[in-house]
Amino acid sequence: MAARIRRAAGICLLAAILPLSGCDDTDGMDAKDRAAAIEAALAYEQAQVDRDWEAACEAGTKRLLHSLGADTVAECIEIYDVPPLRTYSDVRVSIGEAVEVPSFGRHPAGIGLRATIKRGQPDPFSSHTALRLVPGDKGTWLVDQAAHLIAVEDSDAEGTDAERRTLADRTDAEAVRAALERE
Numbered sequence: 001m002a003a004r005i006r007r008a009a010g011i012c013l014l015a016a017i018l019p020l021s022g023c024d025d026t027d028g029m030d031a032k033d034r035a036a037a038i039e040a041a042l043a044y045e046q047a048q049v050d051r052d053w054e055a056a057c058e059a060g061t062k063r064l065l066h067s068l069g070a071d072t073v074a075e076c077i078e079i080y081d082v083p084p085l086r087t088y089s090d091v092r093v094s095i096g097e098a099v100e101v102p103s104f105g106r107h108p109a110g111i112g113l114r115a116t117i118k119r120g121q122p123d124p125f126s127s128h129t130a131l132r133l134v135p136g137d138k139g140t141w142l143v144d145q146a147a148h149l150i151a152v153e154d155s156d157a158e159g160t161d162a163e164r165r166t167l168a169d170r171t172d173a174e175a176v177r178a179a180l181e182r183e
Contacts, residue, residue: 029111033141034098037111037133040141044131045093045115053080061134061144063106090120096172101132104181107145110134112176114149130179147179 040059047055057065057076070076096114103109111133118126132145 029098029100033135034111036139037098037141038095038113040133041095041113041115041131041143042093044143045095045117045129049091049093049117051080051084053077056080059143061136061142063144064142064146067145086123092118094118096176099173099176101177101180107132107180108134110144111141112173112180114172114176128175130176132180145180147182149175149179 044056044059047053047059054073054077057070057073057080060076065071065073065076068076068079070079094116096116099112101110101112113131113133115129115131116126117129118124128149130145130147130149131143133141134144136142
């Protein structure tokens with residue numbers, strides 16, 4: 001009985017100490033890198049919500065700009081800067097768990113995150129995007145790839161929507177990795 005109590009106490013102590021020691025379930029990612037990537041993803045998504053195209057475009061790599069058809073930040077701003085069809089109140093941005101993502105195609109290895117934008121009235125809706133962030137200059141993180149995920153209720157039964165519906169049914173980590181491994 002005493003041995004069981006000591007083992008239980010040891011497990012409880014270990015459970016309390018491990019989070020403080022930096023051991024976690026983030027695939028060996030550095031906590032500072034993870035936090036910086038999350039902050040960069042949040043800033044990128046919030047800039048899009050706020051229609052701050054300069055900040056959004058500056059938060060991307062040259063590869064991301066090229067995928068939008070832009071060679072410069074100024075061209076990127078021109079592409080995005082169109083009048084909105086309507087404005088929405090109560091828009092919130094949230095970022096899911098950070099996962100390591102391997103290189104794929106022209107994209108280097110980095111940190112993957114699920115970004116969710118929930119908008120309020122007059123037309124409530126949520127959109128989900130998988131983001132690949134890669135190290136930039138001076139300890140910054142830049143968005144290198146964005147792949148839209150689709151909510152199960154907003155998809156059809158075939159084609160691309162069926163593939164995206166399958167991704168949306170997965171956990172954050174699974175969906176993000178799978179979405180960032182397709183062009």
